[in-house]
Amino acid sequence: MVETIQWTDAGVVMIDQTRLPREEKYVTCRTYEEVAEAIRSMVIRGAPAIGVAAAMGIALGVMQTPAETLDAKFGEICETLAGTRPTAVNLFWAIDRMKKVFASHRDLAIDRLRQRMIAEAQKIRLEDIAINMAIGRHGAVLVPDGKTVLTHCNAGALATAGYGTALGVIRAAVAAGKKIDVFADETRPFMQGSRLTVWELQQDGIAATLITDNMAGHFLRQGRIGCVVVGADRIAANGDVANKIGTYSVAVLAKENQIPFYVAAPISTLDFKLATGDQIPIEQRAASEVTHVSGVPIAPAGTAVENPAFDVTPNRYVTAIITENGVARAPFTESLRKLAG
Amino acid sequence: MVETIQWTDAGVVMIDQTRLPREEKYVTCRTYEEVAEAIRSMVIRGAPAIGVAAAMGIALGVMQTPAETLDAKFGEICETLAGTRPTAVNLFWAIDRMKKVFASHRDLAIDRLRQRMIAEAQKIRLEDIAINMAIGRHGAVLVPDGKTVLTHCNAGALATAGYGTALGVIRAAVAAGKKIDVFADETRPFMQGSRLTVWELQQDGIAATLITDNMAGHFLRQGRIGCVVVGADRIAANGDVANKIGTYSVAVLAKENQIPFYVAAPISTLDFKLATGDQIPIEQRAASEVTHVSGVPIAPAGTAVENPAFDVTPNRYVTAIITENGVARAPFTESLRKLAG
Numbered sequence: 001m002v003e004t005i006q007w008t009d010a011g012v013v014m015i016d017q018t019r020l021p022r023e024e025k026y027v028t029c030r031t032y033e034e035v036a037e038a039i040r041s042m043v044i045r046g047a048p049a050i051g052v053a054a055a056m057g058i059a060l061g062v063m064q065t066p067a068e069t070l071d072a073k074f075g076e077i078c079e080t081l082a083g084t085r086p087t088a089v090n091l092f093w094a095i096d097r098m099k100k101v102f103a104s105h106r107d108l109a110i111d112r113l114r115q116r117m118i119a120e121a122q123k124i125r126l127e128d129i130a131i132n133m134a135i136g137r138h139g140a141v142l143v144p145d146g147k148t149v150l151t152h153c154n155a156g157a158l159a160t161a162g163y164g165t166a167l168g169v170i171r172a173a174v175a176a177g178k179k180i181d182v183f184a185d186e187t188r189p190f191m192q193g194s195r196l197t198v199w200e201l202q203q204d205g206i207a208a209t210l211i212t213d214n215m216a217g218h219f220l221r222q223g224r225i226g227c228v229v230v231g232a233d234r235i236a237a238n239g240d241v242a243n244k245i246g247t248y249s250v251a252v253l254a255k256e257n258q259i260p261f262y263v264a265a266p267i268s269t270l271d272f273k274l275a276t277g278d279q280i281p282i283e284q285r286a287a288s289e290v291t292h293v294s295g296v297p298i299a300p301a302g303t304a305v306e307n308p309a310f311d312v313t314p315n316r317y318v319t320a321i322i323t324e325n326g327v328a329r330a331p332f333t334e335s336l337r338k339l340a341g
Numbered sequence: 342m343v344e345t346i347q348w349t350d351a352g353v354v355m356i357d358q359t360r361l362p363r364e365e366k367y368v369t370c371r372t373y374e375e376v377a378e379a380i381r382s383m384v385i386r387g388a389p390a391i392g393v394a395a396a397m398g399i400a401l402g403v404m405q406t407p408a409e410t411l412d413a414k415f416g417e418i419c420e421t422l423a424g425t426r427p428t429a430v431n432l433f434w435a436i437d438r439m440k441k442v443f444a445s446h447r448d449l450a451i452d453r454l455r456q457r458m459i460a461e462a463q464k465i466r467l468e469d470i471a472i473n474m475a476i477g478r479h480g481a482v483l484v485p486d487g488k489t490v491l492t493h494c495n496a497g498a499l500a501t502a503g504y505g506t507a508l509g510v511i512r513a514a515v516a517a518g519k520k521i522d523v524f525a526d527e528t529r530p531f532m533q534g535s536r537l538t539v540w541e542l543q544q545d546g547i548a549a550t551l552i553t554d555n556m557a558g559h560f561l562r563q564g565r566i567g568c569v570v571v572g573a574d575r576i577a578a579n580g581d582v583a584n585k586i587g588t589y590s591v592a593v594l595a596k597e598n599q600i601p602f603y604v605a606a607p608i609s610t611l612d613f614k615l616a617t618g619d620q621i622p623i624e625q626r627a628a629s630e631v632t633h634v635s636g637v638p639i640a641p642a643g644t645a646v647e648n649p650a651f652d653v654t655p656n657r658y659v660t661a662i663i664t665e666n667g668v669a670r671a672p673f674t675e676s677l678r679k680l681a682g
Contacts, residue, residue, distance in 0.1 A: 021641040152555075183647075186631070186639070188529060188553035194632070194640040202641055209645045210631055212529035213555035214493075214587025218652040221589065246555025248562065252597050253590055290527070290551055291535070293634040298527070299535040300362040300543055304550045306524075311559040 002203065004158050005044060005052050007122050012056045014044045017158060021199040032061035032077050039084040039091075042190065046159020047233045047269060048128050051090035054081040055121040058098040062117045067110040074102060086281040087242055087310045088233040093268040094124055128161035131266045134324035135165055136172030139229065139264055142320065142327070143173040143180060147226025148209075150216060150254075152185045153244035154196035155231025155264065165264040166229040167200065169322060174206055181207035183225065185216055187244060189289040189307065213246050217253040228254045232265035232321075239315035239332025240277025245308055251317035260319040267323050267340050277312035285309045343544065345499050346385060346393055348463050353397045355385045358499060362540040373402035373418050380425040380432075383531065387500020388574045388610060389469050392431035395422040396462040399439040403458045408451040415443060427622040428583055428651045429574040434609040435465055469502035472607045475665035476506055477513030480570065480605055483661065483668070484514040484521060488567025489550075491557060491595075493526045494585035495537035496572025496605065506605040507570040508541065510663060515547055522548035524566065526557055528585060530630040530648065554587050558594040569595045573606035573662075580656035580673025581618025586649055592658035601660040608664050608681050618653035626650045 002024070006013045011030040018041065019025050027043060029035040035057030038044050044053050061077035062070065078095050085091060101120045105113050143149060149170055153159075156167035163171065173180055182201055187193035194210050201208040211219065219225055228250055234242040241247070241263050254261040274280060287305035291297060299305075321328040321336065328335035343365075347354045352371040359382065360366050368384060370376045376398030379385050385394050402418035403411065419436050426432060442461045446454050484490060490511055494500075497508035504512065514521055523542055528534035535551050542549040552560065560566055569591055575583040582588070582604050595602040615621060628646035632638060640646075662669040662677065669676035 022638070185555070186529070188527070188555060191639050194644070198644050199641045202644075207645070209647055210640050211647050212586070212631060213553070214526070214529060214590055215647065215649065215652075217590030217593060218586060218649060219647070221652075245553070245559060249555055249558030249590060249594055252558060252594055256593050256597070290553060293639065294637040296635040296637055297363070298532050298634065299551050300540045303535070303539050303543075304548070306550055306552050306556065306560070308556065308559060311556075311562075 002157060002200070004049055004161060005056065005125065007056055007118065012053065012060060014038060014053070015158070016043050017045055017196060018043055020195050029060070031064065032057040032080065035060060036080050036084050046154065047088035047090040047231065048160040048165065048266060049158070050085065050088055051094035051268065052125045052128055052161050054091050055094040055098050055124045057081050058095065059117045059121040062102070063114050085283055087283045089271045090268050097124065125161040128266070129163055131324040132160050132163035132165055132168040135264050135266065135322055136163065136168035138327050139169030139262065139322040140172035140176045142227065142260070142262060142322070143169065143178055144226030145178045145180070148181050148183050148224050150183045150220070150225045150228045150250070151197060152193065152230050152247055152250050153187045154192040154200065156197055156200045158196050158200055159231060165231040165266070167197065169229050169262070169264050170206065171204065181209065183209050183211055183219060185213045185246065185250070186210060187246065188213055192244070216250050220253045220257045220259055225259055227260040227262060229262045229264055232263050232269050233310055234280050235263070235265060235270050235321065235336070236274040236277045236280060237272045237333055237336065238276050239318055239321060239328070239330070239336060241313045241318060242277060242280040242282070242310050243313065245311050248311040248313045251313040255317050261317055262320055262322055263318055264322040267325060270336055270340055272340070277314065280312055282311070283309040343498060343541070345390055345502060346397065346466065348397055348459065353394065353401060355379060355394070357384050358386055358537060359384055361536050370401070372405065373398040373421060376401060377421050377425050387495065388429035388431040388572065389501040389506065389607060390499070391426065391429055392435035392609065393466045393469055393502050395432050396435040396439050396465045398422050399436065400458045400462040403443070404455050426624055428624045430612045431609050438465065466502040469607070470504055472665040473501050473504035473506055473509040476605050476607065476663055477504065477509035479668050480510030480603065480663040481513035481517045483568065483601070483603060483663070484510065484519055485567030486519045486521070489522050489524050489565050491524045491561070491566045491569045491591070492538060493534065493571050493588055493591050494528045495533040495541065497538055497541045499537050499541055500572060506572045506607070508538065510570050510603070510605050511547065512545065522550065524550050524552055524560060526554045526587065526591070527551060528587065529554055533585070557591050561594045561598045561600055566600055568601040568603060570603045570605055573604050573610050574651055575621050576604070576606060576611050576662065576677070577615040577618045577621060578613045578674055578677065579617050580659055580662060580669070580671065580677060582654045582659060583618060583621040583623070583651050584654065586652050589652040589654045592654040596658050602658055603661055603663055604659055605663040608666060611677055611681055613681070618655065621653055624650040
């Protein structure tokens, strides 16, 4: 399986997700600023993956800052990484975790402190893989055998440290012997479905069919799809889910056709500080993502555009939320609290 | 305003809709086979427009066939044009109309017969423009003032002989002084929204904002959109509507958010022979439309694809159907019959 992100002596190595599937190119980020830029430009994307990237970026920053200026600089490093993308809460969760480790080990010698920060970032990466495998185990039993699973965007190995959340559920269902195939929404404007999900499933030999986003409703009505599984960028205390733009539409269409709609995400995606999804900040991205595809214009010059990168799916459309600690169902305010422990 | 299709001494002249908005290139079809190929390859598209094109193609064929072989050849000409695209019923309606004129004037001298066929094709074109203006008049009163109108695909001047069905309603609402703007779904895979609808509205100075198809639900939930207006390729006797893929999803999302969903189409789009929309044939188009955008691949080589060009929206999601004879509401079986007269 492809390695999404790794810590190496040369720096943080990531597969460049803006170039897939045309080329498998790995880039090495040698400074925390380069990591921040990789997150911003979506060289790496996916809520859990950018959490890992931010943690590694902080470790890089701490490694490269002289001991005497580290206290002043540490806040700046964290702020730069926190300022990259606003919606996925895993980013802030990972930064907070690194801040706590920094604070509680600040009295160590500088070399020991640096080693501790690097070790923590590496640990976050490995934990994420284990978490995804647990999500897969809990989710696999929910996937109807002999049917098609619909997914939106890429919540796969590429969106995480490995294995994936939504695609982890699919991988675990296949490993359990279920006869399933996958319909992947292409996921305009960034094409995470056609470029990343289809490619990733092909690597694993899992049958995948590409459809445009606007076909999902049609196929949900045809009876071929057994369930929908997607990832999440932030989940409010009441179970409202922020995820890639288009998720809300798929959720409504699934409910309308009595098809289960599952969200697969680690506990770190839960934001108990927000009572409902209406409070989740939605990132607006560049108009050029909509007006151009692979650099080719598909609209007249100067076209006005809206480009919200995420939407919020109210909890009433969510059949269950699959976490590493188990499966939460409505009422989510209680079930999510309980799973988070 | 742009001329979608015209009869000239040189042949049938169409603006090439596969090249818009990058270039405004007109092509001249000199034989009925060239007209058929223009319909098949979507140089011209849109249910009413391909009806006009088929009529002109038949006139071209009759003009170019020697008198002694005309009876044998006429059926072949009609079949070739009927075989281009299966879903839009306006195509078959126009061919039937030309067949009737041919049959009832078969005893005329060949030159007179040819002139009669050409005149009928030209008449179908002019009638279509008048029909669209009547649809606009009936529809304009339904459009909420001060809000945004969402449309899907292109049901504009380019999809008709002129003025448009859904965009005709918008044009008429603007002409009536309503302060509206338009959100245009880009309409993957062929991008009729971004390439054609945005361009067409810009020509008329009507404010248009481009969104990807998967954003429609998000904006329908935000309260900004006052109504949805789309065209139709075929409407069954019970009011089920076949239209561009993605229409069903928008209709469900509109209903879920209590926003009126209007279908604007001429009476020639009604197919009373079909009791429900389930019987409407849905065209499957080439995989390359999905795997490539403007010739650039956006998925791995060999990706499996589904590409239904249309979907069916059950009548329960349709607020009203706007025709040149007035507005039909549920129960549609009665109201459509009555409007068709």
